[in-house]
Amino acid sequence: MDLPNQSGFQSVIKARNLRMTNQRRQILQVLQESDEHLDAEAIYDRVRQKDARVSLATVYRSLTLFKNLGLVDERNLGEDYRRFETAQDEPHYHFTCLACRKVIEFNAPEIEQKIIPQIEAQGLKVTEAHLIVSGYCADCQRDQTRGKKHADTHLRIPNQTNLR
Amino acid sequence: MDLPNQSGFQSVIKARNLRMTNQRRQILQVLQESDEHLDAEAIYDRVRQKDARVSLATVYRSLTLFKNLGLVDERNLGEDYRRFETAQDEPHYHFTCLACRKVIEFNAPEIEQKIIPQIEAQGLKVTEAHLIVSGYCADCQRDQTRGKKHADTHLRIPNQTNLR
DNA sequence: ATCCCTATTGATAATTATTCTCATTATCAA
DNA sequence: TTGATAATGAGAATAATTATCAATAGGGAT
Incomplete structure (x- = not known):
């Protein structure tokens, strides 16, 4: 859970002239709030519960972005078990x-x-x-x-x- | 490449009343001959070069069988990099x-x-x-x-x- | 060698996870 | 407020693997 806070995230985003969208905020929040290892589908479900209308494609896109920004790690925890977690120190x-x-x-x-x-x-x-x-x-x-x-x-x- | 030889394999197969087919022989041979880490498609290609008419489905089925028999290991060598190798001691x-x-x-x-x-x-x-x-x-x-x-x-x- | 049971196969459809396409929407700097 | 364009939603496309099922082929029994 030691992820840059939202304002820190915002500066990272802006520095690359990317945009701070509501979808990205929601997805990041789900990752920060959970201490489990979620897959794209689970993240999608949780984001939707928070009522945002986010598409699964956006979840995948955001996860890829976060990975490239170093905010999120993708983990292969075994056969057919790819999960995401916030980057840890x-x-x-x-x-x-x-x-x-x-x-x-x-x-x-x-x-x-x-x-x-x-x-x-x-x-x-x-x-x-x-x-x-x-x-x-x-x-x-x-x-x-x-x-x-x-x-x-x-x-x-x-x-x-x-x-x- | 220290895999049970064909006759050893044959006894394992028979003991479980499975059958020793030509396809299985070919696939196993490809794995034994190669010191690389191959995926199902690469195994399929090599088996076909040896002229056997083997389908890709059979390659997958055989690999699953060999895994369960402990003859072959499936390896996740990184993101999108699942490969097979003969079981090592x-x-x-x-x-x-x-x-x-x-x-x-x-x-x-x-x-x-x-x-x-x-x-x-x-x-x-x-x-x-x-x-x-x-x-x-x-x-x-x-x-x-x-x-x-x-x-x-x-x-x-x-x-x-x-x-x- | 032949027969028979059924394990195995080939061909292809189905499934699953992920990525792509593209018209539409939304962000944000000016 | 506006304009350039980054980002999105919806669904099509892709890729890897698994399932279906009629046809084939091991191999033990005869």
Whole structure:
């Protein structure tokens, strides 16, 4: 949630002679207010609830703009799981539960302090690094062992009877 | 390229009463022969060159099957960059050049030895971990500073004049 | 070698997520 | 207030992947 405030955003916008529209304000606000990881569709839904008449195309356009302005990051949190979040100062990484799709953030200073320097020592220039960890959260592990019903649409545990 | 050989594959297939078809053989062979990271379309092209009449749908179906059998891994090597590779014994991670799309593999034992154990200590069960690093390889850095023409279709360097 | 069951395939339609098109609207500097 | 043009809405277009279904082909049993 440490995003430039609206007036800060406004100056960024004007400096590039872009325009500060109501749609952009709404979309940015939704992103700032949420601490979840939303996709374009979810952002679209929330913006509409706030009554703005914003089209899905505009949501996509705005997200692309915000990405390019460095205000928003697009994250691939696993297979078929692209989400957006406001840009953070601290580098951080993501664990995704394959059953309930919950996202848990964590730090891993080894990446910035050891792994990336090692890569750059080979002459490569690093601009981005994502560590994507998948598995099962504590709750869903419990449910599975109990054989409980849960949102198994996304279960990726290989199933002997359905390999195809 | 340390994949079960064809006879090993055959036994895996039969054990699940699946069938060893010519299409599957061809697709698997393409994956084994290549040390690049291919997408479904590229696999499709190569299989067709070997003259088999294989449909794209079958390529997708086979890749899904191989994934579920643990013979093949699907990798998200960055934005819009899903590729397949034969399953490896050693965990490894990927650097992708944003300019030429070259992929360089590297090890990072800190991930398996420190980061994952820390995550699991919190009660999470980890089944997968991908470290995706993006940036510019030595060659493309050189080209850029010289202002050379190169495949800039994929350049992601924010461009002040084209933010939208 | 032949038969039969059914797993697999090819061709193509359907689906999903995202981007594009273009006429219309709205922002904002003058 | 006006004018230049950035931005939008609505829907068409695109691209990647999956689903449908009749036809084909493994491979165990005979």
